[in-house]
Amino acid sequence: MKARYLTMAIIATSPFSQALAQIDFNGFGSVRASYSDSDFGADPFRYLEEGEVTFKGESLFALQARSELGEGLSATVQLFAEGRDDFDVEARWAYLSYQLNDTHQLHVGKLANPIFHQSEYEKVGYAHNFSRLPTAVYVDFEFATMEGISLGSQFSLGDSDLTLETKLSYGSWDGEVFIASIRNNVPLGFDNLFSLNLTLSSDWWKLFAGTFITEIDGEQVDQQSILPAVQGSIDLALAQGATQADVTTYTDAITWDEKDAMYWFAGFGIDYNNILLDAEYVNYVIDDSSDAENDAWYVALGYRINEFVVTIHTEEQTQDRDFSILNNVQSPVLLASGQRVISSLAFTEFDASGITLRYDFHPSAAFKIDYLKGENTRTDIGDYSIVSAGIDFIF
Template sequence: MMKKRYLTTVIAALMCSPHALAQIEFNGFGSVRASYSDSDEGAPPFTYLDEGEVTFKGESLFALQARGELGEGLSATIQLFAEGREDFDVEARWAYLSYQINDIHQVHIGKLANPIFHQSEYEKVGYAHNFSRLPTAVYSNFEFATMEGISLNSQFSLADGDYTLDTKLSFGNWDGGLFLSAIGGEVPLALDQIISLNLTLSSDWWKVFAGVFGAEIQAEQFDQAVVLASVQPGIDLALAQGATTSDVNNFINGLGWHEKDGLYWFSGFGIDYNNILLDAEYVSYGVEESSDSTNEGWYVALGYRFNEFVITVHAEEQTQEIDYSEGLSGVQSPTLLATGQTFIEVLGQPEFDAVGITLRYDFHPNAAFKVDYISGDHTRPDIGDYSIMSAGIDVVF
């Protein structure tokens, strides 16, 4: 309640000050979407959907962004964001200062977007892409989509202007909670010393891109509440069978996430030629030397633009190949090995694949109507085969 009152006071103060209003530029975006999902086994494929029911809440959102020009290359930006799946509670998603160093470089400092993958920075801006939602196999609504830190955005003109190279170098931290489907809840987690680099090389009708980000994970509570609590019976049995303390410590450390490195990387391309659209992206991520096996995701989309319409078909897949070697390297006790393998399997992300078709109609210069149908297969036993249908409007203003 106090947060809402504070935001209201700030906005009212801005609106009541003629001097401030003259300095501030407002824009924003929004989506209002009705979604319906159905699965063979009765559970919705994603938590923000309602199985067997139409919901206007799960995929609807609004954001208002204010940018104040302070002069001599300095500006301040804040984005207020509200999402239906969070009961439209308003949060300051972005809040940062920017400084234009020269025509090539611009620096941002504050609460920023964390560019995990190619479109992560604008993942929530539905109007910016041709899907009802970006393919979930890649863009799965990561909790650490923002960070507190600094970034350097640069744009280089190459070969007498024939090519453009955009780069983004970021450094920062994030502190919050991570939802784990294996336990059906959230655990406290932090990312320290986030370092990321994104590169995009483009010309008139094509682009190629790649990026990587790494961070040190602070997950002491996760290790205690999830890892140790789950494997303690196996540890007790192994000790009773003669396992050494050194082997147990090696086992616990191998499964844990605390002070391990998280590594995320992506690559892909986009083509927009003679009204034919082709996009693809591949991602890989995980916690190194831990119980988290490497996750992989990809999508390929083919579209065609005709007048105010764009029709897009796409395929996507998310997989996680279970790997015991990193988390259980050096463990000798057969009981500990069996316990660790079971834990790694249970902790593993569910896998799924899907195909879909989306129709976009730009009925207004600042608005697009979209309707889509997706059919997929999920490895979770309470989901199985599933389908999603949605219709909605994306706007920018």
């Protein structure tokens, strides 16, 4: 990515020494107007309201500072503000890096969580040719960051032009997630998060894949969302003769706390003779719980003409209702209740197709306009279309 850096020197003094450190500043942003003919109120377009143009929903700014501390050590902080959050500033990244050698670099602190292939730079609109990355895959997860450690490596494979990039990460995350079934945010945590990303690339193509697994700290999701929804069914089942053991089997099956979650992805990218072809498939689920298994993908085809890039794409997200977790539940009342819970957490599926025009009118800025049309299984959304126009920039 092209970038211009503003460099300044600061002098830190102490009774014992004076140190000279260089700080490099860069950043990125987007200013975009969006319009939809449907009132969403749910992922992935919670910020859109029917018939209204919004400049807040997809506008954002970020400033990143990096200081070289010498002998391979550096410190990085990224301040980030997004219109949909009233431009409240947060320290999105804050970490130390150490260059172990020419191949390996270690990072420690608050880092990007590499959920899928482009998650680390999902917000940098200038880095891709969409107005927004396909939302079937890039849902703007709340857990886009993590606190932990990562090892990034780059290997040249023999005498060929092949390069293998890897990233191994370990950490945790605590925050809130939006639960569509109750239309509210609920505390959630990821413990013992392990991830591995691989990218094999040549001059004009790349193959990539990755995964992360974690243990869910979902006590509040259970207490605020799942268990209150089924308490009436539990009471009815007990009144009709269900045993406490059957109730325990039932609640163990549908709750999230201390269950394992797995996310994985795979795809490819081609940039050859001004023809651009990209595809990515992802899958994620909280195992042995009422969470639905999510499958999502997108395919994009683009063509570059001087400063212009035209991209068409199609995307889809589906959710699989797995009732097999209820196989050991004996009570008909609890069995029916569990099926309703699973269905309520898997009631949103959608597909969409769109076209985007990118115009690089400036070395550090691109104007984009796009049109997206799709269908959502939620009856209050149904068919929808979105039009947006704006500028993505870096500095």
